[in-house]
Amino acid sequence: MLEGRICFVGAGAMAEAILCGMLNHKIVKPGQISVTNRDDRFRLDELVYNFGVVGDSSQKYRSIQEADILILAMKPKDISTALEEIRAYTSQEQLVISVIAGISTKQISEFLGHQAPVIRTMPNTSAIVGLSGTGVCAGEFAKAEHIQVAREIFEAIGLVIVTDEEKLDAITGLSGSGPAYVYYLVEAMLEGGKAVGLSEQEAKDLILQTVIGAANMLIETNESPAYLREKVTSPNGTTQAGLDVLKQYQFQEAVKQCVVRATERSKELGAQSSVTLKKQ
Ligand SMILES: NC(=O)C1=CN([C@@H]2O[C@H](COP(=O)(O)OP(=O)(O)OC[C@H]3O[C@@H](n4cnc5c(N)ncnc54)[C@H](O)[C@@H]3O)[C@@H](O)[C@H]2O)C=CC1
Numbered sequence: 001m002l003e004g005r006i007c008f009v010g011a012g013a014m015a016e017a018i019l020c021g022m023l024n025h026k027i028v029k030p031g032q033i034s035v036t037n038r039d040d041r042f043r044l045d046e047l048v049y050n051f052g053v054v055g056d057s058s059q060k061y062r063s064i065q066e067a068d069i070l071i072l073a074m075k076p077k078d079i080s081t082a083l084e085e086i087r088a089y090t091s092q093e094q095l096v097i098s099v100i101a102g103i104s105t106k107q108i109s110e111f112l113g114h115q116a117p118v119i120r121t122m123p124n125t126s127a128i129v130g131l132s133g134t135g136v137c138a139g140e141f142a143k144a145e146h147i148q149v150a151r152e153i154f155e156a157i158g159l160v161i162v163t164d165e166e167k168l169d170a171i172t173g174l175s176g177s178g179p180a181y182v183y184y185l186v187e188a189m190l191e192g193g194k195a196v197g198l199s200e201q202e203a204k205d206l207i208l209q210t211v212i213g214a215a216n217m218l219i220e221t222n223e224s225p226a227y228l229r230e231k232v233t234s235p236n237g238t239t240q241a242g243l244d245v246l247k248q249y250q251f252q253e254a255v256k257q258c259v260v261r262a263t264e265r266s267k268e269l270g271a272q273s274s275v276t277l278k279k280q
């Protein structure tokens with residue numbers, strides 16, 4: 001169990017995924033968690049109703065002030081306004097954990113204007129089912145004990161890799177955004193299944209089992225994806241015919257460039273926020 005109070009600043013999809021994962025894994029009680037956002041009290045009511053957390057918009061600053069851990073979960077474009085509004089209610093005694101794409105620990109410290117320990121993370125929405133892959137790194141003022149707290153939170157919602165901050169943009173482009181790439185593939189396979197005469201339900205059931213089966217094969221056999229692919233591919237068989245079409249459309253290069261571009265975008269989001277900070 002984690003001790004103390006946790007306050008989410010930003011109460012959208014990612015905040016919900018993390019708090020849902022933490023509660024499912026019972027590392028905190030609902031009463032330890034507060035949720036705050038800019039001004040949408042209906043959204044807070046929804047989280048209070050669904051999870052039993054604390055979400056009284058009239059107590060926003062008090063929730064922030066009384067928190068031991070602040071989890072920053074607003075969009076990168078909103079961080080400067082958000083921290084400008086709340087920084088007077090934050091202190092160096094608090095641990096600040098960010099899930100925001102592209103924003104460095106140094107930028108967060110500059111926005112806060114004090115030396116609170118900052119941990120930058122990049123989870124993904126599979127946190128809801130306890131299967132996030134999360135990259136975690138420490139900022140200048142964070143110590144091993146702070147990494148340990150972040151590890152405890154994010155291990156409750158999946159796998160954690162503690163790493164250097166220079167890798168966080170890459171983790172954002174690979175596994176932060178990664179679930180969307182897999183869903184996109186599933187969408188395409190659904191269309192394929194329907195094009196060859198399966199019903200939507202038949203195609204969906206078979207695709208999901210195929211994705212789960214392939215993921216489990218990768219984990220349990222510890223074989224490379226290339227080796228496992230070759231085992232499926234009989235010479236001149238059906239898989240070979242299908243993969244030839246993927247090659248024709250440069251599937252592997254497209255996916256590689258997708259990760260590269262998403263990583264670049266993470267860096268751009270950070271750079272855009274620095275510009276906002278300088279203008280203040
Ligand atoms: N959705 C995803 O798959 C992932 C998102 N992230 C990161 O998580 C962060 C949040 O993303 P989502 O939850 O998807 O966004 P969202 O749009 O669902 O939620 C954003 C929340 O921030 C709040 N907010 C906006 N301005 C604010 C302000 N000035 N003060 C306080 N709260 C404010 C909004 O009211 C909303 O509750 C982003 O920075 C994103 O980069 C990280 C990993 C995965």
Ligand SMILES: O=C(O)[C@@H]1CCC=N1
Nearest residue numbers: 101124172176177178
């Ligand atoms: O698309 C985004 O910017 C966020 C960050 C990682 C996943 N979603």
